Every structure is written in C-alpha cells, then in structure tokens.
Amino acid sequence: MKKLLVIDNLAQLKSVSDPFRIQLLTMLAEKPKTGQMLADELDIPRAKIHYHLNELLKNEIIHVVKTEEKNSIIQKFYEPVARKVVPNIDLLKYSPGEKKKDSMSYNLHMKEDELKQFKKELRNFVKDSSEKKNSKNTKDYKVQILPIGEE
Template identity: 30%
Template sequence: MRDELILEMPEHIRALAHPLRQRVLGLLTNAPCTNKQLGELLQVSPPRLHFHVRELQAAGLIEIVSQQPKGGVIEKYYRAVARVVPLAPETKETARDQELVEGTLEALRQEYIRASTFFEGHIPEMRFAHELVLLPRID
C-alpha cells in the first residue's frame, strides 16, 4: 500500500462523492476486507455494498489483494491503494461539483451518529478538521 494517492482525476472525485464509499475506503486503509465483512461492519447489505466497492475499484482507489475459495465461491479481499488520499491543488480549484463536499459531510454525520450510539451519547473528546476550498461560480 502506498502512503499517498493524490486525487487528480474526475473519476476519483466522483467515486468519493458518495458517503458510503468514503466509509468503505476508510475501513480498507486499516485492513483488507471482503464485501461481506464490509457489509457487516457498515450494516449494509452485501449486494448494495458490492456496487460501491466496484465503483471504488474501477476508480483505482481500492484493489483486490487476495482471493480465497470458500463454500463454492471465491472471496475477494479488498484494500485501499493508499493510506491518505488528498485532493490535488489544481483539482480543488477546478471542482465544479458539490457532491464531494456533500458526501464528505454526510459521511461525517453518519460516523458521528455511530459514535454517539456506541458511546451511549457520551462521546469522548472529538476533533474535526476542515479545509477551505473555493469553487468557481457556475453560470
């Protein structure tokens, strides 16, 4: 796994515009997982998750690291291709689409809800960071 993959291509940004894909990518930076394992961790059905995993793989953000036969099927283990995936500076300046920002905020909201549930409403100190991105006006 590389340390960093700079998001330069539009397909990278489109792939990460969905909050579930951001959560999947986050999990796959920690350890390889199968589609079924990801579904259990995220409480999402494997068929629904399969679509999003394929989108991340097609964009080159995740890869198959091993395949193992199990019960007549082959389980594929996926892993993120990099630990960190920042936006390239030129991409920040040319992004015309708020989907990535909205997807990021929704993923953050979902993680906050999960943490609140896990800690029964008594969440330990949390830190949030944000970066100002100026988007050109679309007329």
C-alpha cells in the same frame, strides 16, 4: 499500500466524495475485507456494498490484495491503494479537454534539516523568479509542499 494517492481526475474525485464510501475506505484501511465482511459489520445488503466497492475499484481508489475460495465462491479482499487520498490542487482549474502538460508531482524523502534547506532554496528561487514576472515568455506556476505522513 502507498502513502499518498493524488487524485487527478474528476471521476476519482466523485468516487471518494460519497460519505458512505469514505466509511468503507476507513474500514478497509484497518484490515483488508471482503464485501460480505463489510455487509455483516454494517448490517446492510451485500449488493449495496458491492456497488460502492466496484466504483472505488473502477477508479483505482481500492484494489484486490488477495482472493480465497470458500464453498466454491471466490472471495476478494480489498484495501485502499494509499493511506491518504488528496485531490490535485489544480484539478478543478482545467476543462476536460485542456492539457496539463506542465503539471508534475514528486514524492521526496528527506530529513527535517534537508526539508528546511529545500524550503529556503525554494523561497530564494521564488523571489528571484518573481522579479522576472513581467519578462516575455514567462508563465505562472504553483508549487505545493505536502507532508504525506510517517511510516
């Protein structure tokens, strides 16, 4: 399981905007489970569970981690693709047809002192570049530092 999934499309955002699906994600994060296991725990129809699981699966929020055959039935065990799910900060700023060619995201693994130095250098860079704000051929960008948790 990845540490972080950054949602970068509206279909994914919609799929995790349902409180019931968040409940399912929480349950699946504890331990991979089948739709039947979830239905039994929540005491609701399996069809309702499978509808929501299929929406999460279709939008790559969960995935099948294993399958088992039981009484000639293939059981699929699901888990979230990541421990945390966050929307891209600029997701709602773009119309569907607008390109995001300048957008990028990186995962960095560093020590606390390296992060401190990185932030210092970034602040200096931002200060220097903001002095050039009125220059020709410049654009505004947003840089975000987001901790993605401990392992």
